[in-house]
Amino acid sequence: MTAPILSISGLSVVSEFDARPILRHVSLDLEPGRTLGLVGESGAGKSTIAKALLGVLPRTVRITEGEILFEGRNLRILARRELRAIFGDAIALVPQDPMTALNPGRRIEAQLTDGLRLRRGLSAGAARVRALELLAEVSIAEPERVLSAYPHQLSGGMRQRVLIAAAFALEPKVIVADEPTTALDVTVQKQILRLIRGLQAAHRTAVIFVTHDLGVVARICDRVTLLFAGSVIESGLTADILSAPRHAYTRALIAAGPRYDRPDAGLKPVPEAVVAQTWLEVAGPGRQG
Amino acid sequence: MMEASASSFVAPGGPALRARRLAALLAEPKVTLGGGFILALILVALFAPWIAPKNPLDQELMLASVPPVGFTGAEPGYLLGADDLGRDVLSRLIYGSRIALIVAFVAASLAAFIGTALGLIAGWYRGWADGLISRLVDIWMAFPPVLLSILLVAVLGAGVGSVIAAIAIIDWTRFCRVVRAETMAQAEADYVVAARAIGFPPIHILMREILPNVVPALLALVSLEMGIAVIVEAILSFVGLSVASDTPTWGGMIAEGRQFIHQTWWLFAAPLVALFATVLAFNQLGDGLRRALDPVLRR
Numbered sequence: 385m386t387a388p389i390l391s392i393s394g395l396s397v398v399s400e401f402d403a404r405p406i407l408r409h410v411s412l413d414l415e416p417g418r419t420l421g422l423v424g425e426s427g428a429g430k431s432t433i434a435k436a437l438l439g440v441l442p443r444t445v446r447i448t449e450g451e452i453l454f455e456g457r458n459l460r461i462l463a464r465r466e467l468r469a470i471f472g473d474a475i476a477l478v479p480q481d482p483m484t485a486l487n488p489g490r491r492i493e494a495q496l497t498d499g500l501r502l503r504r505g506l507s508a509g510a511a512r513v514r515a516l517e518l519l520a521e522v523s524i525a526e527p528e529r530v531l532s533a534y535p536h537q538l539s540g541g542m543r544q545r546v547l548i549a550a551a552f553a554l555e556p557k558v559i560v561a562d563e564p565t566t567a568l569d570v571t572v573q574k575q576i577l578r579l580i581r582g583l584q585a586a587h588r589t590a591v592i593f594v595t596h597d598l599g600v601v602a603r604i605c606d607r608v609t610l611l612f613a614g615s616v617i618e619s620g621l622t623a624d625i626l627s628a629p630r631h632a633y634t635r636a637l638i639a640a641g642p643r644y645d646r647p648d649a650g651l652k653p654v655p656e657a658v659v660a661q662t663w664l665e666v667a668g669p670g671r672q673g
Numbered sequence: 674m675m676e677a678s679a680s681s682f683v684a685p686g687g688p689a690l691r692a693r694r695l696a697a698l699l700a701e702p703k704v705t706l707g708g709g710f711i712l713a714l715i716l717v718a719l720f721a722p723w724i725a726p727k728n729p730l731d732q733e734l735m736l737a738s739v740p741p742v743g744f745t746g747a748e749p750g751y752l753l754g755a756d757d758l759g760r761d762v763l764s765r766l767i768y769g770s771r772i773a774l775i776v777a778f779v780a781a782s783l784a785a786f787i788g789t790a791l792g793l794i795a796g797w798y799r800g801w802a803d804g805l806i807s808r809l810v811d812i813w814m815a816f817p818p819v820l821l822s823i824l825l826v827a828v829l830g831a832g833v834g835s836v837i838a839a840i841a842i843i844d845w846t847r848f849c850r851v852v853r854a855e856t857m858a859q860a861e862a863d864y865v866v867a868a869r870a871i872g873f874p875p876i877h878i879l880m881r882e883i884l885p886n887v888v889p890a891l892l893a894l895v896s897l898e899m900g901i902a903v904i905v906e907a908i909l910s911f912v913g914l915s916v917a918s919d920t921p922t923w924g925g926m927i928a929e930g931r932q933f934i935h936q937t938w939w940l941f942a943a944p945l946v947a948l949f950a951t952v953l954a955f956n957q958l959g960d961g962l963r964r965a966l967d968p969v970l971r972r
Contacts, residue, residue: 438870443799472870485863489885495864499871550867 388413388453389590390437390475390558395450397432397441397614406432406445407614408666414558419584419591421605421622423598423637428611430594431480434562437592439471454558473503476556478580480563482543486535492546493531499554518549522579541572545579552583559584562594577604598641602626610634615666633662703961707896710954718770725764726750729921733759738937754939756929762943765921769944772915772922773951776836776906777899783841784902785895788848789887793879795849796856807853810846818843822905826914836915840902848894852887859883889966896959900952907948923948 391414397407407429414420422430435441436452439459452459454470462470479485487495496518497511506514512531519527522545535543544564551559561580565573581604584591593605601608601622609619610631618631629635636654698704717724733755740747741754741762748755753762795806822839829835859865859882868878903923909915910924918925923944930940 435866438866440866440870468872472867472872477867477870479863479867481863485867487862487864487882487886489888490881494881498868498873502871502873 386415387456389416389455390414390592391451391453392433392436393451393453395433395436395452396448397429397436397445398448400444400446405614405667407436409450410611410614410616411450412609412616412619414590414592415606416557416590417584417588418606419593419604421601421608422592422594422611423596423601423608424611425596427613429614430596430611431562432614433611434477434560434592434594437475437558437560438477439467472499473554474556475558475560476551476554478544478548478551478559478561478564481567482540482547482564483567485547486543488535490534491531492533492535492538496531496546496550496553499550503554514553515549518553519546521552521583522546522549524549540568541575544568544572544576548576548579548583552587552589555587556589558590558592560592560594563596564593565600566595566597573600580604598626598638610637612662613666617662617666631662632658698962698965701961701965703957704965705961707954707956707958707961710950711958714770714951714954715774717767718774721767721771725761725767726752727761727764729760729764729768730919731760735759738933738940740937741939741943753943754937756926756940757933757937762926762940765926766923766943766947768921769923769926770947770951772833772910772920773903773906773948775833776840777902777951777955780837780840780844780902780906781895781898783837784844784898785848785891787841788845788850789852789884789891791845792849792852793856793883796853797860797875797879797883799857803853806849810849813843813846816843819905819908822909823912823914826909831914831916833916836906836909839909840905843905844898844901847898848891851890851894855887855890856883859886889963892966893959893963896955896962900955900959903948903951903955907944 391412393411395407395410396405398405410429410433412420412422412433422433424430432441432445436447441447447460454475457466459467459470486492493512493515496515497506497508500506500511500514501508504511515531516527519530524530524542524545530538530542530546535546538546548564551561559580564580565576568576577600580591583589593600595601605622607620608622608625610617610625610633612633618625618629618634625634626638629638633654636652636658640652640654727750736748736751736755737757737759739751739755739759742749742752744754751761751763753766755761756765791806795803821843822836825839825842826835829838856879862882865878865882868882873881906915906922907924907927910922911928913925913928915922915924926944927941927948930937930942930944934941
């Protein structure tokens with residue numbers, strides 16, 4: 385295992401509002417150029433990790449302990465100026481919902497060139513040229529027209545391509561993809577996954593792929609970390625975990641997914657007993673949520 | 674397959690888009706009618722000296738209280754009749770539109786500016802800044818606006834400037850509330866989160882990411898506010914707290930006409946109709962603009 389480019393160790397986050405734990409001693413490592421799947425049900429803390437990595441945690445939550453190391457530097461103690469070169473620059477985001485992630489009132493060109501102009505000091509003309517390259521790179525056929533369009537004039541798949549182009553604009557070392565395919569239909573999903581995969585290989589970018597879809601994990605992730613109620617319950621190589629899950633919850637989660645080879649089998653919810661047992665493990669007795 | 678989906682995009686961009694948007698704006702009857710009326714009124718106010726048939730201050734005591742054309746005893750050249758001092762009502766109406774429009778535009782813009790600035794601050798920073806501004810709005814809105822405006826003008830002294838200041842000082846709260854709520858909603862949007870992650874300073878995010886999306890709602894409000902400003906100016910003129918009495922204003926004309934309402938009703942009716950039509954036009958324009966400019970409503 386090479387040295388991780390990004391490493392979270394013992395990260396705990398609580399809600400300011402009622403001191404409820406949101407993350408409990410979460411640790412994970414991301415190697416350069418690799419893809420880590422972050423899997424869990426709603427509320428497991430996936431998006432909180434994504435936000436912490438981008439320095440945009442809401443003001444209603446607070447990090448209580450743990451470290452986030454990027455290239456060996458602790459992001460929690462770094463000066464603001466140094467952080468600016470990391471958040472949104474060396475670490476970029478592909479957001480979840482392409483329908484709401486673009487500003488409806490601004491043209492694509494303005495939104496795509498923001499980072500290039502602010503962070504790289506490019507002129508408007510140079511940024512436009514770069515934006516056209518980026519759009520071509522995400523297989524957009526008419527980049528000129530897309531640049532002058534408003535988001536509502538583009539389809540969901542197109543918008544997600546634009547967002548991916550924007551994420552890769554600053555040549556980040558890590559991309560946090562927060563369920564980038566959840567809001568898309570299955571055929572477009574497949575194209576978008578292939579696109580992310582291709583760009584990642586071309587740019588040697590590491591990706592943290594937040595999802596609740598184990599099918600997606602199997603397809604693109606090298607390693608996977610399973611979260612439950614803010615705790616890591618299992619972590620390892622994707623192939624190992626999917627073929628030989630150690631934790632009962634993981635097994636139930638894998639069994640719960642639809643099977644293409646047995647369409648009549650239906651969906652099996654994770655058994656109550658397994659959920660209760662997992663709660664007991666992560667939160668101790670007497671406390672659920 | 675991939676290429677097909679990537680080009681499944683039909684809307685034209687650039688100049689074509691702008692033309693289409695203008696067309697959408699003009700296809701909205703509320704915009705064309707309301708805006709047309711306001712535009713005509715602006716032209717009338719600008720070119721008042723050339724349009725007005727008489728000097729609005731010229732008294733012709735022999736012709737005092739002649740009725741409008743079409744009534745018995747009407748005097749040719751006095752289309753809407755003359756007041757008790759023999760001044761041409763139409764000319765006074767035309768000159769009166771100047772004050773009405775100046776107050777409408779300047780006061781509404783000022784109120785919008787103050788309210789928007791404070792609303793953006795409250796909605797973005799929340800915490801104590803929001804608490805302070807929101808409490809201020811609550812207190813402000815508890816005052817009866819007309820009384821407060823009369824009080825303010827009485828303190829500041831009569832005059833157009835005071836009227837404008839009074840309206841702006843009172844009515845910024847309308848804008849503040851709407852902008853604050855909208856800013857809070859927008860602050861959660863992914864594009865704002867992305868802008869924060871990239872490291873744009875708050876001022877940039879507020880101006881470029883949030884404000885443009887507040888503008889459609891704001892435009893409607895500004896237009897409504899212009900209507901309100903016209904009314905408040907008329908009220909202040911009515912109680913004699915606006916401009917000096919030798920400058921014709923609609924409110925002043927209503928006040929003068931009120932005294933003789935049983936004898937010379939046209940002195941009362943003419944400025945009232947002008948006021949009514951202007952306020953209606955501002956309101957319709959605001960509503961139409963909101964419909965035509967909102968990218969979501971337009972879809």
